[in-house]
Amino acid sequence: MTSHDTRRPQARRTDADEIAGLLPAPAEWDVPRERYLHHKELLMRQIDRDQALDRARPTPGPRLSRRLLRPAVMVPVTALAIGAVALTVVTGTGDSDHSATAGPSRHVTTSDTTRPAAALLGRISQAALKNDATAVRDDQFTYRRAKIREADLTSAKAVVGPLRDMERWESQKQGPLLKLGMDRVDGETSSINAELGDTHGTPAGLGRPTYRWLAALPTDPDKLLSYVDAKTPKTAKVPGQGHNQFVFEQIGSLISEAMPPRTAAALYQAAARIPGVEPAPQAQDAIGRRGVGIALDDAASGTRTEWVFDKDGLALLGTRSYLIKDTSYGKKGTLLSSTAELEHAVVDKAGQEPAGNASHASMPSRQDS
Numbered sequence: 001m002t003s004h005d006t007r008r009p010q011a012r013r014t015d016a017d018e019i020a021g022l023l024p025a026p027a028e029w030d031v032p033r034e035r036y037l038h039h040k041e042l043l044m045r046q047i048d049r050d051q052a053l054d055r056a057r058p059t060p061g062p063r064l065s066r067r068l069l070r071p072a073v074m075v076p077v078t079a080l081a082i083g084a085v086a087l088t089v090v091t092g093t094g095d096s097d098h099s100a101t102a103g104p105s106r107h108v109t110t111s112d113t114t115r116p117a118a119a120l121l122g123r124i125s126q127a128a129l130k131n132d133a134t135a136v137r138d139d140q141f142t143y144r145r146a147k148i149r150e151a152d153l154t155s156a157k158a159v160v161g162p163l164r165d166m167e168r169w170e171s172q173k174q175g176p177l178l179k180l181g182m183d184r185v186d187g188e189t190s191s192i193n194a195e196l197g198d199t200h201g202t203p204a205g206l207g208r209p210t211y212r213w214l215a216a217l218p219t220d221p222d223k224l225l226s227y228v229d230a231k232t233p234k235t236a237k238v239p240g241q242g243h244n245q246f247v248f249e250q251i252g253s254l255i256s257e258a259m260p261p262r263t264a265a266a267l268y269q270a271a272a273r274i275p276g277v278e279p280a281p282q283a284q285d286a287i288g289r290r291g292v293g294i295a296l297d298d299a300a301s302g303t304r305t306e307w308v309f310d311k312d313g314l315a316l317l318g319t320r321s322y323l324i325k326d327t328s329y330g331k332k333g334t335l336l337s338s339t340a341e342l343e344h345a346v347v348d349k350a351g352q353e354p355a356g357n358a359s360h361a362s363m364p365s366r367q368d369s
Contacts (some may be wrong), residue, residue, distance in 0.1 A: 116279050117294060121272035124294075127314035128264040136211050136346045141169040141181060142258045143354055145343040146318070147286045148185075151329075151336045158323075158330040163286060168192075169350040172210050172258075176201030180208060182350040189351070206231055206250055214259040221269035228254075228270065248274050248296050252307070255316065258346065283308040285318025286338035302327045303336060317341060 136142070148166045151158040170181040170192070178201045180192040194202040204213035206228075218224045225247070232250050234243065251271050255264065271277060276296055283293025283306040292314070295306040302325040308317045318340040325332050345354035 115272070115277075117277045118272040120279050120292060121268045121277070121294060124309055124314045125265040125268040125272075128268060129261050131261045131264070133261065134346060136172060136258055138172050138174055138210075138212065139348075140172050141347050141350055141352070142172065142211075143343070143345040143347045143352075144168045144170075144256075144341075147340040147342065149286050149335070149338045151334070153329060156328065158334050158336060160335050169347065169352075171350070172212070174204065174210070174212060176203045177208070178202075184351075206253070209254055209257045209259075211258045214254065214257055214263050217263055217266070219262045219266040221266050221273060224266050225270040225273050244274055244276060245296060245298050248277070252305070252319075255307075258344075280306045280308075284320065286320070286340040287318075289317050289340065291317050297324060302332075 145165075145167050147163055149161060149163045151160045153159075164186050166186075167184040168181065169183075171177060171179070176194075176198065178194045178198075180194065180202060183190050183192055195207045198207075202208045204210045218227055228250050229243075229247050232243070232247050248271065251267055251274075255267050271294070274296070278295055278297075280293025280295035282290075283295070284290045285308045289308070289310075291308045291311050293306045293308050295304055297304045302323050303321055304324045305319065305321040307319055309315065310317050318338065320338040321336040323330055323332050323334045323336065329336075343354070347354055
């Protein structure tokens with residue numbers, strides 16, 4: 001009798017698995033892995049509709065990384081990495097050989113429009129293309145001011161800290177660096193050191209995305225997603241984390257940086273192609289500002305990360321990550337991290353506060369709840 005009680009869920013999974021087994025294995029030299037998974041997901045949805053089964057398909061995905069705050073005691077979730085609005089800038093340097101000459105498509109593909117998140121990310125991409133460009137030099141620093149809140153997990157429980165003020169200066173110098181910039185949190189200053197293991201300094205790349213490096217990325221969304229996928233380690237940082245979620249983290253860590261409008265637009269369209277990304281109607285940032293959201297759930301770790309965008313201009317307001325089920329870290333709904341973006345600029349040296357000049361790019365600071 002026990003086996004009959006679970007007959008229908010098992011039958012649904014078996015049917016889908018058998019049909020999916022008929023699909024050819026993704027060839028890395030032919031179709032990028034994420035595109036293969038995307039089309040497979042669409043096929044599974046069509047099969048579900050044809051069979052008239054009201055079945056919710058769980059999305060593969062895990063936790064999220066953090067570039068914002070480096071202490072290992074903080075929650076390793078994407079919300080800590082996404083943090084800032086893409087500050088669009090221009091420079092006199094040329095692109096590298098893997099940059100694209102054409103900008104991202106002005107519209108998402110037909111297959112992508114079947115997913116509501118893709119339509120929203122398409123709008124966000126269009127808004128990014130309209131951003132003004134601000135000059136930045138290799139000898140300057142990008143500046144960010146935000147409100148942040150994180151959970152400390154050193155006790156194996158999520159202990160949520162207070163809302164804090166943070167300022168960050170990131171060097172745009174080329175070549176491997178041992179000192180990447182400076183942080184000031186609640187008035188206390190500390191250096192941003194090279195990534196762990198980079199004994200000779202951290203070069204420009206995913207771990208230190210300078211403007212020049214970002215400007216050289218492909219601006220075709222499919223090529224960009226393939227590039228980020230190839231540069232993302234296949235072994236996740238968090239046990240049980242799926243590769244899709246890890247790629248989502250990497251894109252989240254990039255959209256916080258200074259870059260050309262075309263690169264920012266392409267990153268949002270690349271994110272739209274990751275299976276499982278969905279709208280988040282109730283999204284809000286660390287100071288309670290509500291907006292339109294994009295989210296990805298991680299069934300393995302039980303976390304959800306949301307990117308919050310202003311409803312009018314679609315600028316990134318902040319992020320939030322929290323538990324979507326009871327875990328060893330805490331109960332469902334426990335906050336893991338949140339940010340609120342307040343100001344972005346380009347300055348000449350670390351520690352310098354931006355003046356009201358052309359490189360000053362303030363964010364909305366209203367505290368709507």
